[in-house]
Amino acid sequence: MSTATLSETPPPPPSGKTRRTGRLFALTGAFVGVIYGYDSGSISGALVFLSRDFHLTEAEKGLVNSILVGGCVVGALLGGKLADAFGRKAAMLIVAGSYALFVALSALAPNVVVLDAVRFLLGVAIGISIVAAPLYIAESTPARIRGASVAAYQVATVTGIVITYFVNWGLADGGHWRWMLGASAIPAALVMIPLFRLPDTPRWYVLKGRTERAVEVMTMTDPDVDARTEVAAVGAALTAESGGSAGSLLHKPYLRATVFVVGLGFFCQITGINAVTYYSPQIFAQMGFIGDGLNFLLPSFVQLASLAATVLAILIIDRLGRRVVLLTGIGTMVVMLAVLTVVFGVGELHGTTTWVGFGAILLFTAAFNFGFGSLIWVYASEAFPAQLRSTGASVMLTADLVANLLIAQFFPSLMAWIGASWTFAGLSVLALGALVFASFTAPETKGRHLEEIQSYWSNGGRWPTPTSAPAPATEVVQ
Template sequence: MSIASVSATPPTPPTPSSRPARPTGRLFALTGAVVGVIYGYDTGSISGALVFLSKDFHLSEAEKGLVNSILVFGSIVGALLGGKLADALGRKAAMLIVAASYAVFVACSALAPNVLVLDIVRFLLGIAIGISIVAAPLYVAESTPARIRGASVAAYQVATVAGIVLTYFVNWGLSGGGHWRWMLGLSAIPAALVLIPLLRLPDTPRWYVLKGRTERAVEVMAMTDPDVDPRTEVAVVSAALAQESGGSVRSLLRRPYARAAFFVVGLGFFCQITGINAVTYYSPQIFEEMGFTGDGQSFLLPSFVQLASLAATVLAILVIDRLGRRVVLLCGIGTMVLMLAVLTAVFGTGTLQGATTWVGFAAILLFTAAFNFGFGSLIWVYASEAFPAQLRSTGASVMLTADLVANLLIAQFFPSLMAWAGAARTFAGLGVLALAALVFAAVTAPETKGRQLEEIQDYWRNGGRWPRTPVPEPVSPGALGSGSVPPSP
């Protein structure tokens, strides 16, 4: 792939409409999406495999929960490492590590001789997943124009849901023979194939600036973003980086970004504690409790649930850069609250048959679709754009770690909670948490539609409000001026 030449004197930037789309930018988004498909497949594959491997390995309810939660625990470790890895080695290098690790550990999980080996391999796979959910959205967000960034990053969620849809149909097709090893192992193939385009792509312009490779940053910016003059934009990124004190977690706890850290940690935690992965991981068991037991219904119905979720995520992509982040997020969470109330009522009747059963199915379908329309699409967007460049990977790691801690709680304790408290009380509790999430998002979520990544920091510097003019921040001695670009080493 050729690299656009950059003249020493920057030309007058054409208007966005006059510049052609950059194929390299599309390839960034497509590659990130393939990683999302693999992540989605791995997330969903265990739901069907667990039914059969539980019998082969004679697992208790607690051991079933551990098979799920051990991967999430590994994901927490990976998310904590992901930001540092993406900064030190590069977004591209982190993605290469992820793809190779996926291929190896997925294949090993399919060959596991016992549950101990399976748990160890799933922990290692979880580390790769944790790195991927930090690195992949960063990789896409830092390589796409502001006007389509929301849709480009949300496309990662579309790919994730597509992977879950695929795995449910695969689970249904393989359920007749109980082929859980094939259910787990098939995603090793696309994981290996995604290495090919990754090897051809450059890293992101903002990472090159972070490492002082500004001439390379200008070249890649010219390849990926038709809406900006590459030298001017790299100068803006460089100046913003010069004003930041560092990328440590401690920096997130100090002004002006403590408010941003509170927002992203809360959003990440609410995203999972409201129960979406209870449906993803345990949907065959939930549908069996609803009374769907014949002709493989408990395996087939989750496929239609995820198809509706895929449609909802595509809809989110179409409207997220038009309606804005807040409208999409609040509509999604509000619908989740309503559907959890319906599920509480359905399971509270005590008689799951006839129309009541199908009302429960519709509520599960709409709950999952609403999650993917709101939380599912916006978590990646906010994770990748809430912080300035120097703190972006650290902030994404913190947000997604909070998300994964909540996921760990759901994965480990949902089966036991259903058995102890009953389905009605369990879904009622999730409904209360979803209502709290709605209030939290309404109060704290910023509207970042159409904003440049370097511009969003002004919102936090101004106390959680958009300023009419950019908020100035003192530049340390020796820092760059507003229009200068440091020389490439």
């Protein structure tokens, strides 16, 4: 691709309106996460009551969750191509409109067959969103705060889950599962209003050769830098890069990055976080929390702790770095899963043991959101150069969703077949594997420009020294 020549005229100084527009990018992208989080949590409460109405078996309960995840896999695979072809903004508009339609239809489903069909389509929309929204945020945010800005998407997602658990608790007395599922149609439609007013990202405009428009938007999103210089650097990186197809991910210099993101994405979900999100009322009921709606109320406090953990991650992620946050979160998950193995292994739960189990679930979920939850979006948007960024994000999130599908489908059956203790023991072993994998593969990208990160993978998983940096003609560092 060729990049149009940029004039030497400096951009006008940023106004207050320009700075506000830049912040609106991140906020609007993050709000899509609220919608995604709401659906993730709403099914946990609705499933208890729709299972009774539709007389579902354990396998059919798993299918209600896993069919949505199957749709997410399709959406994630389509999301990168859609975001490249039509733009990050257009992809998110499609997501918001489709989400509003399909959640409304799911609330009106007359039987489980219709519900499953609609939830598959809803999953496609969600899959597109979890590719497009982090890209939209990352490509519109200055490097110095990009980690926190992308992690804000996880804050929004957890906020959505917190909201839905309180909604589930409020509606549990009457078993109003249709309201639980359909309540988010209105905010999904409303998020389209600011999206219509915002431009696309600077890097997407450069990708399409619209460099003057890229300069205008770069001035909005990062008014403290020389927009023309930044856009020229992005254009030079795009010109230097070859390919852009999924096949490029399987060859040097990107193969190492592909192994990292696929492994991280898979471990993120196979360690069991959505077992808690989807089935928490059943888990707490098995612990003994049944009376006064505690099995519906307690998940709300779990997610509030997770929200606090995610905010803490945002506050330190661009100071302490990605690796310390990620490894601390995964390590805590390993310990809490081991505690749950012991708690469920002691036999009948009561008194102190029950509350220890609750504490372990709370800390496990908080640790996930502190580490995996906050970093998955950051690494998905950082690991690859511009031409491969959306494709790489799709591959990473597809691995994430395949693991999610396995957990959603088989967790209730495993709990019934081998018991809770052995189920959580297996998850603890997988979490330990995740800790070892991340320790050896996760790079520290704090403060690095998106184009600069390419040099890490090109140099065999090491940051090049100044003497080994590429020559200016092929420079990819902004």
